[in-house]
Amino acid sequence: LQRGVLSVCRSSGFGLQIHPCDSSSPTLADELRQLVHRSRLAGLVLAPPMSEQPALIHALSAAKVPFIRIISAREDPADGSPCVYVDDRDAAYAITEHLIQLGHQRIGFLWGGSGHRSSQERYQGYEDALKDYGIALDRKLIVPGDYTFDDGFRGARKLLALKDRPTAIFGSNDEIAAGVLAAAHSDGINVPYELSIAGFEDSPFSKQSWPALTTARQATEEIARHAAQRLIGDLQREANGEPIDSRNEGFSPELVVRGSTATRHTAPATRGAAKRRKPAS
Template sequence: MRRRHPRAGDVGYDGAKPGRQAQVNRPTIKDVARRANVSLKTVSRVINNETSVRDDTRDRVQRAIDELNYAPDQAARNLRSATSHAIGLVYDNPNPYYVISVQNGVLAACHDQGFGLQIHPCDSTVPDLADELRDLVQRTRLAGLVLAPPMSERMELIRYLAANGIRFVRIISAAEDPDDGYPCVYVDDRDAAYDITEHLIQLGHQRIGFLWGGAAHRSSPERFKGYESALKDYDIPLDKKLVIPGDYSFDDGFRGARRLFALRDRPTAIFGSNDEIAAGVLAAAKANGIDVPYELSIAGFEDSPFSKQSWPALTTAKQATEDIARHAALRLIAELKPSGSGVAPVNRGFSPQLVIRDSTARAHKPAT
């Protein structure tokens, strides 16, 4: 049976800490209307960013909201209104650091835009996932979904959600905007993986091992393509014995490294598809008495806490996961809100940046 990763729970989140009781004298919409000397309907229009409110009235209402520290109750708004003011975050990822960063990014956007957030961990391998997400949206009256990989990259699921009228924005791995008609925020993993591999080559490494992440994630083949392209550009033959399949986990990094160490002509550098994998490689190297980086250079990807807390600290590609998730949520909310400008929201791309640390060094040439 597949073990589910730790979950925040399929419950709505409005920014309050669990177990906290409501404030006794919490300001209400009536208090705001009284302070701004306007009707309840006008306050509601300002909160919902409707364009029919005069600028001076909007400013007066917003000033009253700020002075009273008023925050709309998302559940009550959803019940009173035909329009939902909550979105869902759907993910399936074994990396807790990635999950926390995505949650924080989406939550920040929801807080800024006055939306509630429903967190929904799931098993992306179940055959009825499409029905599960459709029922989730209908049951909890969500306005839309932010889809994290790998669900965001399953086109049959994307087409099903669109056909059922469910609004969504995808976080995907792509070298450029796919321009396929479905909104997304995309991450250029391929170019960043090229930079990491090129860095190792320029340090003199010719035999560079590559440890794959999960095959269900598009980021895995994209990162491999970057590795492969860099080797080709520097006229280094691709040795398939140096390429090891696996998942985005510490254990697979450890096991993959042990396989590479057993080769007659073992690599002088290893590129792990994420920082957890690279940390597993580092642990395997220490267990085998291999000096890092003098005998073996190691690089990861994502710039997670694993990369900073390891010793030596890992060379990696800094991926702004929280910012990526925040922009995905803002992209979705922009789709949901009426726009008076007539300018349609656009997809945005992110490029992880190479971060060089102490886990990589010049290739060691054995004494002759």
């Protein structure tokens, strides 16, 4: 994200200041207003979960602080605040559909952080795909958690302990999915022969795991570049007395199939006997 914003700032004659924030702080709006004033910032690029807090957005707008949001949404929110939106629901639907088309009916789902809109959108894509394919939703296969490796590991252990355990698990991001993979390895479960695993975001976790993870490629750097270009463009148009473009741009992550997912097998696997698939790049 930072690399994408920085590349635009450099090419446009702007500097970039990174400011870590506690998104749960009750004084966050005041902190950002003071930051803009003290550092004489031209504007802010807001990432989730800050970018998805209505009270914060209202406070910044009221203080006339220029900003651009990066948010999770299936369509342009058209709410009067500029944003770049990512259709997590559509990509999660594609991942779940991929697993269903491989023959999986019992598909576990591990949630990300509840404070992120992307968690709800990704879950919605999972639920919608099951519904469209006539597969009943089993609440025992849905586990709350956060966007962490440890929560992926714990959630997977819970799912794999079920009497009728899932044949596939969809982790809400690659870090969660890597935790699922570690749990499967610790239980001697062959991936993908006995268990298919999918993640989301196409992070380094997805490529460095063995087998490499099926995921959704989220062009984070490109999204960040577009956000910075929109913010700087709006600032320049306002300075020139030109109307600001109210149209928001959207992105949809792309399904990437790798070696962690395969056709569902009904016969028990012999430990270590399954042929490994060569992961895609």
